[in-house]
Amino acid sequence: MSLTTSPAADAAFTEPAPSALLLLGRGADLQSERGVECVGGLPAASDPDLVERARAARAALGDRAFVLGHHYQRDEVIAFADVTGDSFKLAREAAARPDAEFVIFCGVHFMAESADILTSDTQQVVLPDLAAGCSMADMAAIDQVTDAWDVLVDASVADATVPVTYMNSTAAIKAFTGRHGGTVCTSSNAHVALRWAFDKVGGVDGTGKVLFMPDQHLGRNTAVQQLGLSLDDCVVFDPRRPGGGLTTQQLRDARMILWRGHCSVHGRFSERNVADVRAADPGVTVLVHPECKHEVVTAADMVGSTEYIIKALDAAPAGSSWAIGTELNLVRRLAAAHPDKKVHYLDSTVCFCSTMNRIDLPHLVWTMESLAAGRTVNRIVVDPDDAHWARVALDQMLALPGY
Numbered sequence: 001m002s003l004t005t006s007p008a009a010d011a012a013f014t015e016p017a018p019s020a021l022l023l024l025g026r027g028a029d030l031q032s033e034r035g036v037e038c039v040g041g042l043p044a045a046s047d048p049d050l051v052e053r054a055r056a057a058r059a060a061l062g063d064r065a066f067v068l069g070h071h072y073q074r075d076e077v078i079a080f081a082d083v084t085g086d087s088f089k090l091a092r093e094a095a096a097r098p099d100a101e102f103v104i105f106c107g108v109h110f111m112a113e114s115a116d117i118l119t120s121d122t123q124q125v126v127l128p129d130l131a132a133g134c135s136m137a138d139m140a141a142i143d144q145v146t147d148a149w150d151v152l153v154d155a156s157v158a159d160a161t162v163p164v165t166y167m168n169s170t171a172a173i174k175a176f177t178g179r180h181g182g183t184v185c186t187s188s189n190a191h192v193a194l195r196w197a198f199d200k201v202g203g204v205d206g207t208g209k210v211l212f213m214p215d216q217h218l219g220r221n222t223a224v225q226q227l228g229l230s231l232d233d234c235v236v237f238d239p240r241r242p243g244g245g246l247t248t249q250q251l252r253d254a255r256m257i258l259w260r261g262h263c264s265v266h267g268r269f270s271e272r273n274v275a276d277v278r279a280a281d282p283g284v285t286v287l288v289h290p291e292c293k294h295e296v297v298t299a300a301d302m303v304g305s306t307e308y309i310i311k312a313l314d315a316a317p318a319g320s321s322w323a324i325g326t327e328l329n330l331v332r333r334l335a336a337a338h339p340d341k342k343v344h345y346l347d348s349t350v351c352f353c354s355t356m357n358r359i360d361l362p363h364l365v366w367t368m369e370s371l372a373a374g375r376t377v378n379r380i381v382v383d384p385d386d387a388h389w390a391r392v393a394l395d396q397m398l399a400l401p402g403y
């Protein structure tokens with residue numbers, strides 16, 4: 001993961017800590033982002049003046065700052081967001097505010113990277129807690145992906161393979177995709193991106209391949225449900241095994257080479273959850289995110305991105321009943337926004353996205369107060385060469401039909 005911080009923040013980093021889990025605001029491990037020191041001190045969550053401090057810092061920054069809030073963020077953070085949305089919508093919103101000196105990204109690391117790529121060099125993108133990474137994005141490291149490409153070259157299939165990476169990937173992986181003639185996709189347009197990629201190598205009915213990273217489930221669900229490929233057309237490339245755990249023949253026969261990555265939140269929903277909610281509420285409509293496993297998506301009634309889920313609930317008639325399989329913060333807000341509908345969480349044992357939840361009001365207050373005091377903290381700057389090639393892949397996505 002390419003990462004650069006401001007000099008002020010750099011000065012605060014110490015040697016990597018031995019612990020795999022660091023307390024918020026204490027200790028730092030810049031390489032793994034397991035934690036970061038908050039220069040000047042993190043406000044206590046119990047501070048009774050926290051909301052007032054947030055209001056005052058936000059007012060002091062005025063139009064110099066633009067606060068973005070991902071749909072999976074906590075309510076206490078969303079309350080201070082100038083705009084909410086999914087990762088790509090937020091990156092575009094940031095790019096549409098060239099006058100904002102600071103873009104405060106309340107989301108996770110890859111999202112702030114995308115915002116840095118799409119905003120001007122004079123704008124500073126800030127992530128309130130550098131420990132807010134994404135476990136899915138971290139499952140595809142650039143060294144692993146370049147090694148995997150070498151495996152495809154050795155198997156004589158690289159020339160017939162187009163890489164497609166999900167937005168939920170590091171800037172380095174997006175740059176790899178741009179360098180190799182591929183595209184970025186979102187959960188809304190993955191089917192369009194896959195058709196475009198297959199068209200480059202002979203069409204969906206041909207013999208060309210797509211290397212899809214890092215979410216195997218989104219890749220498989222899209223290929224099978226929307227492009228008509230079979231499960232047998234899909235293989236899973238495991239970067240921890242020699243040759244990805246695949247034979248040369250398997251690579252040659254495959255149409256979808258799926259990276260072995262998944263979302264730690266959506267990957268927990270199960271077929272059993274769907275059966276249980278149907279048994280408890282026979283009239284329920286089960287609506288899940290395409291990052292869920294294939295058997296869950298197959299058992300559900302509807303599947304779509306977070307924006308799709310929000311629109312589906314908005315359009316649903318009063319009295320209807322829904323079971324939603326996505327992150328809990330969003331589902332709780334949907335339930336509160338639709339008191340005339342019954343909104344179940346698909347699995348009550350599935351919890352929040354823990355890395356998204358690293359961004360809390362104390363971190364947001366610390367960030368805004370630091371910026372208002374003239375101290376840039378937690379700035380995200382993508383390596384210029386990676387930024388160029390990631391932009392190529394992002395621009396390719398923008399050129400896909402529908403954008």
Ligand code: SF4
Binds near residue numbers: 133137265353
């Ligand atoms: S919900 Fe999943 S994909 Fe989204 S940030 Fe969390 S771990 Fe990453």
